[in-house]
Amino acid sequence: MVRILQALASLKLTLAGMVLLGIGAALSYGNPVETSIWVLVAPMALLALNLAAAILTNPRINRQPGLLVFHVGLLGLVLLAGIGRLTHLDAHLEIAQGQSFRPELMMDVRKGPWHAGALDKVAFTQGRFTVDYAPQLRRGLTHSQVFVPQPDGTVLELDVGDDRPLVLERYRFYTTHNKGFAPLLTWIPHEGEAVTGLVHMPSYPLFEYKQDNRWTPPGTEEDIKFWLQLDTGLTLEDSWVLDGRNSRGVLVVTSGDQRIELKPGEEAQLPHGRLRFERLTTWMGYRVFYDPTIQWLFFVSVAGVFGLGHFFWKRLSLVAWTDDDKGPDSKGGTA
Amino acid sequence: MNNIVAEQPWLWAGLVAYLVATLVAMWGLSPRLAGVEGGVARQHEKVVLASISLGVLLLTIAIAVRWVRIGHGPWLNLFELLMSQLWSLGLIYALLYWRLPGLRPSAAIVMLVMWILGSWVLLLEPLPSHFPATYYNFWKWFHVGLGKVFLGLLLAGVGLAGVMILRRTERGRQWFRAMPTDAVIDRLAWRLMMLALVFDSLMLITGAVWAQDAWGRYWAWDALETSSFFTWLLLAVGLHVRLSFKLPPWLSGVIIISIFVLAFVTYFGIPYISPAAHKGMV
Numbered sequence: 362m363v364r365i366l367q368a369l370a371s372l373k374l375t376l377a378g379m380v381l382l383g384i385g386a387a388l389s390y391g392n393p394v395e396t397s398i399w400v401l402v403a404p405m406a407l408l409a410l411n412l413a414a415a416i417l418t419n420p421r422i423n424r425q426p427g428l429l430v431f432h433v434g435l436l437g438l439v440l441l442a443g444i445g446r447l448t449h450l451d452a453h454l455e456i457a458q459g460q461s462f463r464p465e466l467m468m469d470v471r472k473g474p475w476h477a478g479a480l481d482k483v484a485f486t487q488g489r490f491t492v493d494y495a496p497q498l499r500r501g502l503t504h505s506q507v508f509v510p511q512p513d514g515t516v517l518e519l520d521v522g523d524d525r526p527l528v529l530e531r532y533r534f535y536t537t538h539n540k541g542f543a544p545l546l547t548w549i550p551h552e553g554e555a556v557t558g559l560v561h562m563p564s565y566p567l568f569e570y571k572q573d574n575r576w577t578p579p580g581t582e583e584d585i586k587f588w589l590q591l592d593t594g595l596t597l598e599d600s601w602v603l604d605g606r607n608s609r610g611v612l613v614v615t616s617g618d619q620r621i622e623l624k625p626g627e628e629a630q631l632p633h634g635r636l637r638f639e640r641l642t643t644w645m646g647y648r649v650f651y652d653p654t655i656q657w658l659f660f661v662s663v664a665g666v667f668g669l670g671h672f673f674w675k676r677l678s679l680v681a682w683t684d685d686d687k688g689p690d691s692k693g694g695t696a
Numbered sequence: 697m698n699n700i701v702a703e704q705p706w707l708w709a710g711l712v713a714y715l716v717a718t719l720v721a722m723w724g725l726s727p728r729l730a731g732v733e734g735g736v737a738r739q740h741e742k743v744v745l746a747s748i749s750l751g752v753l754l755l756t757i758a759i760a761v762r763w764v765r766i767g768h769g770p771w772l773n774l775f776e777l778l779m780s781q782l783w784s785l786g787l788i789y790a791l792l793y794w795r796l797p798g799l800r801p802s803a804a805i806v807m808l809v810m811w812i813l814g815s816w817v818l819l820l821e822p823l824p825s826h827f828p829a830t831y832y833n834f835w836k837w838f839h840v841g842l843g844k845v846f847l848g849l850l851l852a853g854v855g856l857a858g859v860m861i862l863r864r865t866e867r868g869r870q871w872f873r874a875m876p877t878d879a880v881i882d883r884l885a886w887r888l889m890m891l892a893l894v895f896d897s898l899m900l901i902t903g904a905v906w907a908q909d910a911w912g913r914y915w916a917w918d919a920l921e922t923s924s925f926f927t928w929l930l931l932a933v934g935l936h937v938r939l940s941f942k943l944p945p946w947l948s949g950v951i952i953i954s955i956f957v958l959a960f961v962t963y964f965g966i967p968y969i970s971p972a973a974h975k976g977m978v
């Protein structure tokens with residue numbers, strides 16, 4: 362048993378594991394979909410075994426507290442990162458002004474098999490937002506207003522954006538460059554109930570040149586095309602603020618050979634019903650992130666580095682860095 | 697030639713000071729000084745230290761003047777990064793030069809390496825840069841500062857590595873006759889590497905915190921993250937290779953130089969081939 366552990370603890374195995382991890386990292390560059398997570402997990406598992414064995418059997422590690430803390434920290438990081446992958450959630454969210462968060466609004470949801478967050482307790486309503494731009498359309502600060510209901514019945518208004526996420530139930534909502542306009546439309550069919558809904562136009566100003574979308578009313582085969590003509594004050598030469606309150610839009614509706622321009626409040630008569638352009642509103646794109654391990658990752662890694670610092674400090678003070686440096690170096694032979 | 701902007705004269709003056717340090721450090725290796733009594737032979741070291749310090753002071757002014765001119769620190773474009781690295785590498789090296797007399801002759805190598813940055817910055821236009829939303833974050837101070845110490849320690853290691861390699865020739869042995877034995881240099885070099893690992897690890901941790909704040913993820917294997925992970929791993933490999941095998945000093949030197957090259961490419965190459973990382977997008 363001890364023999365096996367000592368073999369597992371070999372430093373040559375450490376080197377092999379590190380080379381494999383390097384290859385795994387190279388394969389993971391850019392997170393290609395076709396690369397299996399195992400290219401990282403396998404070398405990390407090997408190194409974790411190797412390291413655990415070394416910690417148990419190699420007195421050069423386990424008798425030097427600083428070095429021990431550092432290597433245990435490494436083991437902790439691998440473990441935490443693993444737990445993080447099993448419990449995480451990553452998603453995108455597009456939410457319009459006035460809309461309340463519902464989990465179904467999230468898109469591209471990717472989550473670990475053990476994910477168990479209280480997503481159903483997350484409640485907020487999106488308000489308006491502004492984004493500052495420097496000349497040449499270089500993005501500055503984003504200010505996104507959100508309303509969060511409190512247990513005592515009041516509503517808390519928060520300003521989030523960029524590196525200030527909205528954090529609710531450990532879910533973190535980060536604003537992204539992805540945001541734009543959304544006409545609010547009501548469809549009144551010849552028969553049946555009227556429906557009101559939003560059509561999200563492509564991200565603005567990134568796709569300023571193609572603010573279009575299409576929609577087919579339920580129960581028909583009519584292909585309605587929307588094109589939003591916007592006046593947002595956008596300029597290339599000057600600073601500019603993207604702000605829904607300063608933006609006007611005319612909705613160009615095309616169906617078959619009919620082409621109608623609608624201002625907010627106006628209606629179009631189409632083959633299967635009437636379409637009313639209620640008003641122009643905006644949507645904000647968030648990145649949703651949940652990983653219960655991040656604080657622990659931080660603490661464990663900082664503690665590990667302090668261990669290494671302590672070990673180094675002891676080494677440093679053992680001997681002077683000069684030619685008469687004949688003092689004991691704490692390890693035999695190789696130095 | 698375009699108009700000269702406010703920081704350029706200060707930058708050039710700083711580089712002239714570094715040039716003086718480089719030439720005097722090289723002169724200090726001259727065989728003519730062989731046999732001269734130790735104290736006299738080391739007189740020039742004061743000039744080297746003073747010139748590097750003066751260079752750092754002049755670069756401090758250059759950075760401050762630019763900061764006032766464009767309204768933010770030297771965090772963004774290549775011109776700014778090179779200028780700021782010339783400043784911090786000079787500062788850290790001056791401190792090591794002062795505190796560790798044993799490594800002083802290797803300044804000739806270190807200052808020559810510094811000239812890769814020095815001549816590069818002269819080729820670039822001092823264009824103003826845009827300050828992206830993600831750069832208001834205060835973690836950038838820690839991340840950037842720790843990275844500067846990391847690179848400074850690696851640079852000092854490169855000087856020692858160069859000595860171990862050059863000493864394989866007769867001329868090299870002459871040049872660096874005033875330095876301790878290879879065994880001592882090797883030990884000193886790897887202690888610098890271990891300290892570099894401490895700062896590298898802290899740089900990666902603070903970088904991950906910043907990335908979490910800025911992009912909502914702490915690690916995503918983008919070009920910069922992958923490349924800096926390689927650098928960290930190579931440092932770990934280097935330290936463990938030394939524990940498992942008895943390395944000849946020149947090979948030890950080659951490993952240290954490869955770590956520096958990788959770190960150098962991570963700093964000054966990767967951010968400019970991959971526009972996605974560390975740049976504010978629309």
Ligand code: HEM
Pocket residue numbers: 370371372375408409411412413415419421422428432435669692890893928929931932935936938939
């Ligand atoms: C994963 C498996 C690993 C194993 C089994 C392992 C094992 C060891 C052992 C046995 C020592 C000897 C201590 C001594 O002789 O003084 C050591 C030293 C050290 N290890 Fe590791 N290690 C591992 C990973 C790492 C990693 C990933 C890093 C850093 C990136 C690292 C950094 C260090 C440092 C800085 C030293 C001190 C080097 C010196 O004294 O010159 N180790 N390790």
